[in-house]
Amino acid sequence: MAAFPQSPHFMGLNRPIGAEYDLDNLVVEGEIPADVDGVFFRAVPDPAFPPKFDDDNVLSGDGMISAVRLQGGKASTSIRYVQTARHKAEVEVDRTRFGRYRNPFTDDADMAGVDRTVANTTPVWHAGRLLMTKEDGRPYQIDPQTLKTIGSYDFGGKLKSETVTAHVRIDPVTGEMFFYGYEADGPASTKVAYMIADKDGNLTSEQWFDVPYCSMMHDFTITENYALFPVYPTTCSLDRLKEGGDHWIHEMDLDSWLGVMPRYGDVSEIKWFKGGKGVSCYHMMGAFEDAEGNIHFDQCLSNVNAFPFIREASGIHIAPWDVKGALTRWTVNPKAPSGDVVENIVGPPGDFPVIPAAEQGRPYARGWMLTMNPEMRGPPVAGGPVGAMFNLLMRLDFTGASIQALALDPGMSFNEPVHVPSKTEDHEGWLVMIVDTQTGPDDFTHACWIVDAGNVGAGPVAKIAIPTRLRPQVHGWWVSSDQLAKAVA
Ligand code: V55
Numbered sequence: 001m002a003a004f005p006q007s008p009h010f011m012g013l014n015r016p017i018g019a020e021y022d023l024d025n026l027v028v029e030g031e032i033p034a035d036v037d038g039v040f041f042r043a044v045p046d047p048a049f050p051p052k053f054d055d056d057n058v059l060s061g062d063g064m065i066s067a068v069r070l071q072g073g074k075a076s077t078s079i080r081y082v083q084t085a086r087h088k089a090e091v092e093v094d095r096t097r098f099g100r101y102r103n104p105f106t107d108d109a110d111m112a113g114v115d116r117t118v119a120n121t122t123p124v125w126h127a128g129r130l131l132m133t134k135e136d137g138r139p140y141q142i143d144p145q146t147l148k149t150i151g152s153y154d155f156g157g158k159l160k161s162e163t164v165t166a167h168v169r170i171d172p173v174t175g176e177m178f179f180y181g182y183e184a185d186g187p188a189s190t191k192v193a194y195m196i197a198d199k200d201g202n203l204t205s206e207q208w209f210d211v212p213y214c215s216m217m218h219d220f221t222i223t224e225n226y227a228l229f230p231v232y233p234t235t236c237s238l239d240r241l242k243e244g245g246d247h248w249i250h251e252m253d254l255d256s257w258l259g260v261m262p263r264y265g266d267v268s269e270i271k272w273f274k275g276g277k278g279v280s281c282y283h284m285m286g287a288f289e290d291a292e293g294n295i296h297f298d299q300c301l302s303n304v305n306a307f308p309f310i311r312e313a314s315g316i317h318i319a320p321w322d323v324k325g326a327l328t329r330w331t332v333n334p335k336a337p338s339g340d341v342v343e344n345i346v347g348p349p350g351d352f353p354v355i356p357a358a359e360q361g362r363p364y365a366r367g368w369m370l371t372m373n374p375e376m377r378g379p380p381v382a383g384g385p386v387g388a389m390f391n392l393l394m395r396l397d398f399t400g401a402s403i404q405a406l407a408l409d410p411g412m413s414f415n416e417p418v419h420v421p422s423k424t425e426d427h428e429g430w431l432v433m434i435v436d437t438q439t440g441p442d443d444f445t446h447a448c449w450i451v452d453a454g455n456v457g458a459g460p461v462a463k464i465a466i467p468t469r470l471r472p473q474v475h476g477w478w479v480s481s482d483q484l485a486k487a488v489a
């Protein structure tokens with residue numbers, strides 16, 4: 001019987017758990033605010049079987065969909081594997097049949113043509129549907145009540161792209177979902193598909209274009225009038241894949257780019273603005289247009305790819321503590337033919353930026369993100385794909401008011417928060433997130449915290465104990481009880 005490798009991707013907080021369960025009547029400490037009535041869906045990669053190759057990483061883990069239900073003052077939780085074609089094929093023979101991260105040439109020969117996505121990155125809610133996404137494939141539709149997998153989702157047969165991003169953007173006014181898929185016709189391709197689904201979920205537009213080079217396009221943004229496609233120099237090569245190599249290499253001497261097009265326009269209208277060389281980013285806080293028509297694009301930028309396994313594959317010897325970053329604003333004039341982005345630092349290093357859904361694509365006065373506490377004594381909790389978990393939650397204020405922060409004690413870590421809006425005017429809403437606490441060399445406890453988004457420094461107003469081990473979450477999504485009820489109706 002194969003064992004999980006003794007690597008950081010499979011040890012400690014990253015130890016595979018692989019248990020499906022339903023737990024009711026969770027113990028609540030404090031009070032769940034009336035605004036917080038709904039379900040916190042979470043995407044958790046968790047490999048069901050030891051990998052074929054020992055250098056596998058956490059991003060390959062089978063997608064699990066978790067729900068933390070906070071409804072009617074009560075709390076319950078469930079988690080299930082997404083029944084992907086890959087997971088089903090592996091359960092059938094009780095071992096792994098797929099090879100290295102995003103390299104189909106390393107799979108068992110009899111798995112050729114089987115959908116190899118693990119649907120492990122973001123639970124997306126749009127038009128009453130819950131989709132588990134990963135950028136290397138099409139999403140899987142999930143029943144939001146039972147968490148059972150309905151199947152691979154192709155927008156009623158309309159979708160042509162073979163891939164869909166885990167980072168969609170939903171316009172708060174029109175209800176449309178703007179999204180894309182890179183490597184749209186296969187690994188290492190420069191083809192990107194740009195899609196729009198209307199408020200009822202109908203795919204109304206799919207256009208393909210070429211990017212300057214095949215890049216790991218993890219996230220993108222919209223404004224009221226534009227779609228913005230960032231390209232950072234983490235690249236793929238088909239030859240390397242065929243040799244059984246790594247999907248991604250980071251190239252320090254390649255330019256980054258921001259593709260800008262009218263969001264209802266033709267892809268032939270894309271203009272490419274040049275950013276710095278060798279930079280990398282996973283997530284954008286948002287983007288918006290100002291009164292002069294300039295576009296501001298806010299991203300958690302770093303001077304190299306933040307994932308150690310990608311730096312290692314690239315022969316880049318930069319230690320985790322030497323990776324430099326900041327919330328960085330690129331400003332461009334979309335009327336200009338091309339040119340360089342204008343770069344300004346607007347926030348701290350870190351990741352997992354959040355703004356209210358109602359401010360998507362619009363100017364925002366505040367935003368929240370996770371970072372490392374510079375005053376922390378002792379190392380951060382080891383875990384996740386980067387190898388270190390965040391321990392400081394920040395509320396950034398772009399009106400000039402002072403920053404607020406919530407620091408965890410040593411041995412504790414934050415997973416990405418979701419924002420829950422408030423029904424009270426002028427209340428900034430709530431942040432809901434999982435917090436991990438290390439209790440021994442290989443032991444952890446977990447709780448769901450609810451924090452006042454306008455007063456994060458005050459700490460949690462409620463803590464819901466989750467009485468099982470949890471593997472690090474990637475992204476989450478808040479769906480209110482009202483939205484769920486409408487979807488069922
Ligand atoms: C990310 C996560 C992924 C992935 C690529 O967080 C990038 C970034 C969980 O899977 O495949």
Ligand code: FE
Nearest residue numbers: 218282283475
């Ligand atoms: Fe992401």
